[in-house]
Amino acid sequence: MANNFHHRIKVKQTWIAYLFIVVPAIILGIFTYYPMIYGVVLSFFKYDFISPMKWVGVANYAKAFHSWQFWNAMKNSFLYLLVVPPLQLLAIVMALLVNRQMKGVNVFRTFYFIPVITSMTVVALSWDWIFTRRGVLNYVLMALHLIPQPIGWLTNPHIALFSIMFVTMWKGMGYYMMLYLAGLQGVPSTLIEAAKIDGASNSTIFWKITLPLLKPYVMFCSIISTIAALNVFTEIYVMTGGGPYHATETMGVLIYKKAFENLNFGYSSALAVILSVVLIIATMVNLKFFKEGGVQSYYG
Amino acid sequence: MVNSKKRRNLIYVLILMTFFAVITTFPYYWTFKTSVEVSANVYKFPPDLIPHPVTFRNYAVVWSQLGLVKFYLNSILLTVVGVLVNVFLAALAAYPLARFDFYGKKIVFYVMLLPLMLPFQGGLIVNYLTLKNMHLLNTYTGVILPLAVSAFGVFLFRQAYLGIPKDFEDAARIDGAGEFYIWFRIMTPLITPTISAFAILQAITWWDIFLWPLIVLSDSNKYPLAVALMYLNSTFQTNFKYTAAGMILASLPLIIAFIFMQRFFVRGLTAGGVKY
Numbered sequence: 001m002a003n004n005f006h007h008r009i010k011v012k013q014t015w016i017a018y019l020f021i022v023v024p025a026i027i028l029g030i031f032t033y034y035p036m037i038y039g040v041v042l043s044f045f046k047y048d049f050i051s052p053m054k055w056v057g058v059a060n061y062a063k064a065f066h067s068w069q070f071w072n073a074m075k076n077s078f079l080y081l082l083v084v085p086p087l088q089l090l091a092i093v094m095a096l097l098v099n100r101q102m103k104g105v106n107v108f109r110t111f112y113f114i115p116v117i118t119s120m121t122v123v124a125l126s127w128d129w130i131f132t133r134r135g136v137l138n139y140v141l142m143a144l145h146l147i148p149q150p151i152g153w154l155t156n157p158h159i160a161l162f163s164i165m166f167v168t169m170w171k172g173m174g175y176y177m178m179l180y181l182a183g184l185q186g187v188p189s190t191l192i193e194a195a196k197i198d199g200a201s202n203s204t205i206f207w208k209i210t211l212p213l214l215k216p217y218v219m220f221c222s223i224i225s226t227i228a229a230l231n232v233f234t235e236i237y238v239m240t241g242g243g244p245y246h247a248t249e250t251m252g253v254l255i256y257k258k259a260f261e262n263l264n265f266g267y268s269s270a271l272a273v274i275l276s277v278v279l280i281i282a283t284m285v286n287l288k289f290f291k292e293g294g295v296q297s298y299y300g
Numbered sequence: 301m302v303n304s305k306k307r308r309n310l311i312y313v314l315i316l317m318t319f320f321a322v323i324t325t326f327p328y329y330w331t332f333k334t335s336v337e338v339s340a341n342v343y344k345f346p347p348d349l350i351p352h353p354v355t356f357r358n359y360a361v362v363w364s365q366l367g368l369v370k371f372y373l374n375s376i377l378l379t380v381v382g383v384l385v386n387v388f389l390a391a392l393a394a395y396p397l398a399r400f401d402f403y404g405k406k407i408v409f410y411v412m413l414l415p416l417m418l419p420f421q422g423g424l425i426v427n428y429l430t431l432k433n434m435h436l437l438n439t440y441t442g443v444i445l446p447l448a449v450s451a452f453g454v455f456l457f458r459q460a461y462l463g464i465p466k467d468f469e470d471a472a473r474i475d476g477a478g479e480f481y482i483w484f485r486i487m488t489p490l491i492t493p494t495i496s497a498f499a500i501l502q503a504i505t506w507w508d509i510f511l512w513p514l515i516v517l518s519d520s521n522k523y524p525l526a527v528a529l530m531y532l533n534s535t536f537q538t539n540f541k542y543t544a545a546g547m548i549l550a551s552l553p554l555i556i557a558f559i560f561m562q563r564f565f566v567r568g569l570t571a572g573g574v575k576y
Contacts, residue, residue: 009401010401010402010403011403013396013400013401013402014400014402014403014404016396016400016402016479017396017400017402017405017408018396018402019480020392020393020395020396020483021392021393021396021408023389023392024389024390024392024393024412024448024449024454025393025408025411025412027389027445027448027449028411028412028415028449028451030430031423031427031430031445031446031447031448031449032415032423032446032449033411034426034430035423035425035426035427035430038426039423039425039426042425042426093316094320097313097316097317097320098317100313106562108317108320108321110558110559110562111320111321111324111325112320112321112324113558113565114324114325114328114555114558115324116504116569117504117508117554117555117558117565118508118551118554118555119507119508119510119525119526119529119550119551120508120510120526121508121510121526121527121529121530122331122526122529122547122550122551123327125331125529125530125533125543125547126327126328126330126331126547127327129330129331129334129540130326130327130330132343134343134344134345135343135345135347136330136347136349139345139346139347170323170324170327173324174324175569178566178569179569182566233511234510234511237511238530255424255425256424256511259424259425259428260428260515265425265429268425269425269426272424272425
């Protein structure tokens with residue numbers, strides 16, 4: 001009897017629940033789940049908008065694997081992955097610096113954080129001007145006698161990608177710092193006091209107490225920065241457009257160019273599928289490394 | 301002894317802090333400097349480190365003559381509507397997941413939250429084609445729809461709804477209130493702190509959005525600020541001072557908002573990390 005009663009309530013709640021869910025679910029279905037499936041389907045077709053879709057089997061993938069431009073973009077994306085997410089750990093140093101009771105410390109926090117809320121277009125244009133051959137960075141470095149002649153920060157194919165990586169980090173650091181700061185403030189001060197009384201040095205406290213307690217934050221930042229590194233687009237698009245000589249062309253830029261400049265949607269979808277596989281593997285490696293979940297955004 | 305060592309450490313800390321502060325603030329100074337110069341030229345070598353004479357005319361020119369005001373209004377519209385849609389849909393989806401016992405709840409839960417875990421790259425291309433078929437290219441609806449449901453928002457709101465004691469809705473139910481009324485008028489106002497944190501997070505996303513509107517919008521009159529600045533920069537290539545003034549104007553609202561509402565910003569941005 002009671003069971004039947006519960007069942008009836010649950011049926012009624014089910015109806016109402018789905019009334020709540022129906023609109024968000026339809027939107028997710030069309031714009032999140034459908035692209036996952038149709039993106040894979042599209043990667044087996046030739047499609048350019050004008051002529052009808054044509055089945056080409058794995059030709060798009062074969063084309064990618066035989067293309068130097070694809071491997072070049074892969075190489076650049078992997079370089080990004082190898083440099084940017086590990087250096088994000090530097091934000092722990094920034095967090096430690098501003099995690100103190102001191103007059104004016106909030107001003108520093110604000111300074112470090114403002115790049116996070118500045119649009120990447122603005123950030124990239126500013127650095128574009130600073131990096132230019134006859135720009136202020138070369139001037140300052142030459143005035144300090146650190147370099148003998150101007151460096152082509154964005155025009156030298158061996159340097160350009162690293163200059164853009166710097167910009168990516170410059171904008172992201174404050175975000176990671178805020179997360180680490182939240183983590184540091186969650187470390188119980190009694191724990192630190194107790195360790196001090198036991199005679200532990202500052203470095204012992206950091207390595208043995210603080211850092212292990214920050215581990216969930218390191219994991220989260222690691223996942224976010226990995227996904228961001230593999231998706232990098234705006235700063236490259238604004239500063240170099242992928243040049244010079246494809247030296248800064250990453251997978252994100254190549255996918256965009258193939259789809260929206262060459263109207264090669266099938267090929268571009270194949271590239272997107274490949275990048276997604278790399279992303280999923282990279283995220284799984286992170287999860288395996290730290291055990292937990294993450295957030296993504298590829299529209300920014 | 302101990303004191304002098306402490307003082308020395310503090311000096312190192314201050315030097316390091318200042319070093320980072322110089323690196324983070326210099327580009328703003330440089331852009332500002334460029335924006336107030338009479339004949340700004342970022343290729344001038346050696347550069348003038350301090351602007352002389354200073355003028356604010358560039359701001360007036362970029363605002364009215366070059367039409368920045370139009371792009372500003374575009375961004376305001378996109379941000380306001382985008383945030384409202386994000387909050388509304390996340391609240392709708394999250395509520396039953398937190399408060400109802402229903403058939404298929406587990407599956408719905410995973411369907412709503414899986415996008416958080418699955419980074420998929422094909423979205424740009426397929427969504428573009430979908431919008432084309434729906435005749436929504438070059439519209440704000442087209443810009444907003446694919447980003448309307450934030451899995452992260454659903455996740456945050458569900459956590460918040462879970463924290464409300466059961467008595468609240470029971471009391472309303474006894475009074476004969478409908479479920480949507482209870483959701484909208486009683487339960488949702490109770491999670492205002494979470495909503496404001498999420499709304500700020502989304503406002504930053506919408507204000508700074510670049511790639512997606514660049515793809516969807518073909519009419520440059522509809523560009524939001526970030527896209528418009530890129531467009532201005534390439535159209536008026538040598539007029540750095542105007543672009544610079546536009547960049548400062550575009551960045552100011554969020555910077556001012558951050559200074560006055562720091563706590564909400566930090567809560568929004570760190571919510572993901574803390575709760576995972």
